[in-house]
Amino acid sequence: MAEPPLVTFLIAGVQKGGTTALFDYLGDYPDIALPDVKELHFFDDEAQDWTRPDYAAYHARFPAPAGRPCGEATPIYAYWPGSLERIAAYNPSMKLIMVLRDPVQRAWSHWRMEYARGAETAPFAWCIREGRQRLFAAEPWAHHREFSYVERGFYGEQAERLVSLFPRRQLLFLKSDELRADPGPALARVRTFLGLPRAAAPAPREVHVGREMAYPSELAVADIEHLRRVYAADAWRLAEMTGVQFG
Known part of the structure; x- marks a missing residue:
């Protein structure tokens, strides 16, 4: 018999959107059960046998919920193919939190992270134009x-x-700017969403600030305008569905 769901909520997106800050803030609340590390990468794990996933190994990463909402933060879940479907199969009642950042700034921050890590060597302007062709040689396609x-x-x-x-x-759906500027109201929304009473908000703090180094690119006006055009139709879809707008 399959194990019953233990995890009741996920911070499922987006990368470079403020998920680390939200996870860190939620760790200050004793009435929320979190693992000791962020990003368990369970539902995007292509090595799993998804016809018989090992939920026991996943559950072992969490403390005993003891009646508390139990969750984790892996921001690739909303993007990676199959992840959301696997989450729905695991727990149809799962609550999902999306922390959204202006997609242009998110792309720029993502590129800076990958360049600082050494995974990327090409300039930003090329990556957001011709460099997108690299994804067609990727697996999953x-x-x-x-x-x-x-x-x-x-x-x-x-x-x-x-x-x-x-x-x-x-x-x-939360905007990262709201969380960064004044975490109190955003955290109050999260607690209400999780069915928890109001509680004192932690003091604002900087979490996971990007590395400062000499980057070979700057975020040029032409890059911003290009990405605004790329995202225009999708941004309209997002606003219609959620009321969240950027730019």
Whole structure:
């Protein structure tokens, strides 16, 4: 017999959108059960046998919930093919939180991270134009863990997948700017979403600030305008579905 669901909520997106900060803030609340590390990468694990996934190994990463909401944060879940479907199969009542950042700034921050790590060597302007062709040689097709600077910013597409799999009441969309400027109201929304009473908000703090180094690119006006055009239709879809707007 399969184990019953233990995990009741996920911070499922987006990378470079403030998920580390949210996970860190939620760790201050004793009435929320979290693993000791962020990004368990369970539902995007292609090595799993998804006809018989090992939920016991996944559950072992968590403390005893003791009646508390139990969750984790792996921001690739909303982007990676199959992840949301696997989550729905695991727990149809799962609550999912999306922390969204201006997709242009998200792409730029993502590129800076990959360049600082040494995974990327090409300039940003090339990566968001010709460099997108690299994804067609990836497996799964058209998806890539490192080079998906543009693709991860199609939030409207991700929102459509989410609402096709989960009731709208199980989805919460936050803007990263709100969390960064004043975490109190954003955290209050998260606690209400998780069915928890109001609690004092932690003091604002910087979490996971990007590395400062000599980068070979700057975020040029031409790059911003190019990405605004690329995202225009998807941004409209996102606003229609969630009310969230950028730019």
